[in-house]
Amino acid sequence: MIFNEEFETLPREALEALQLKRLKQVVQRVYHTVGFYRKAFDDAGVRPEDIKTLDDLKRLPFTTKQDLRDNYPFGMFSVPMSNVVRIHASSGTTGRPTVVGYTKRDIDMWAGLMARCFAAAGLTKNDVVHNAYGYGLFTGGLGAHYGAEKLGASVIPMSGGNTKKQIMILQDFGPTAICCTPSYALYLAEMGEEMGVDMRSLRLKVGILGAEPWSEKMRIEIENKLDIMALNIYGLSEVLGPGVSMECAEGRNGLHVFEDHFIVEVINPESGEVLPYGETGELVFTTLTKEAFPLIRYRTRDISRLMPETCKCGRTFVRMDRVSGRSDDMLIIRGVNVFPSQIESVLMDVEGLEPHYQLIVDREGALDTLEVQVEVSEKIFSDEVRKLQEMEKRIAKDIKDYLGVTAKVKLVEPKTLKRFEGKAQRVIDKRNI
């Protein structure tokens, strides 16, 4: 289902004309209202008038997370605070959080994009949405909430945590859709099983899952355990929050970027060079319509690629592949680039393994070591030492074969690895470099 038929199915030519018109406006606006952009453009020797075609976008400098931190808290706002009706902030795992603001129109636009996401998942006003994204400074909770209301669906504002109560509500209120992180969806399934609840018999039919990278294997696992269709949603607070792109139920292959509101590019994270469609690199977004917190060429650190082929759902927007990792999560182990998501997909290929794992990176002498801790499920357990050691060796060999890195595999007791109610932290890096 398409929420905004007019814009979501615009012919490419009309879409690009709209993008150019909006790009020129936003570039003018930030140049004259945000000191940071004026200086950055001046330093790069570009003036707003130089943007004559969409291709000219690449003449503009990138904006990085560090730039946002340097302008903490409100230095990047492009409207006076009197026009800002909402403030959110990203979790500042390292250093200060990044602060973003929204005008009334920004909030409406965001709700509209989230409504598009829900419609793409097949939801209508007759659905009941269990929203387990965190409410608060994090954009997930309120972002999804307003979108579901915009669509006319009934929202249960659960927020995160309190898992037993969540399961009770899932049983008693019978929501038809759930919004949460994929790792929390699995955790809910697991807790439900433990409580003796048949999680497959709930009324849930679709999961709108995002806020962390996940794999196709994990999707299958979630779909089996909850008997739902699991769809991928993407967004980041700097760019908007959830609702920057969304997978459609018809295609289930890549996420449509709402290109009437954003321009997406993929760049080589090392050189900054713009890559052609199909090539994998770092996603870069420019917001076209945001008023309070416009962003020009924001480097997301998320690794993906763009797929321009038309989709059977009828949307003309380009699709981005599921995010396969983060350019700053990338581990370099003895010179080999390793994304945790790659290890996850190796593990999920081993029959009977649960998708719970942790990576411990350390350094012995001058050598990096990688330990992969995997929980022993009943399916792979054996009373014979030899069989379990063979399992460890097999996983280590698969990792070596696929990623070219030597790992020590350690089997651990079930449920000993930390469960994550928000974003999963899969890596413990003990190296002091």
Next chain:
Amino acid sequence: MKVEQISVFLENKPGGLAQVTRVLKERNINIRALSLADTTDFGILRLIVDKVQEARDILKTEGFTVGRTEVVAVEVADRPGGLHAIVDALSSEGINVEYMYAFVERSGENAVIIFRLDDTDRAIEVLQEKGLKVLPGEKVYRL
């Protein structure tokens, strides 16, 4: 004539075994025989208990990975050559012993040896043909 053994995965860390024994104690489950196989990282605790199903359920509820395996218990007189008669019978038929462990009965006259074999059914036939005393499960659980 088979005996049910339960096995539990244990990480090599202090307190792991104690957690298992505590759970069994609280349920008043008696351990008849046990063996612990270990590597540098993990161990596998194999147990023969009086209440198999209950032990298995409670350990699973407590979050352990639990397996169940069929093993063979053979009773022999506690004197030199007792074990040899069994192993000889098995090897002459090409049956492989994956692992084994033994305990002595309360009377002190007989030893019971628990075998994990690659072909349990065939082994029971062979042992019985040779006149060796294979103990049924019910008997072992109540020894």
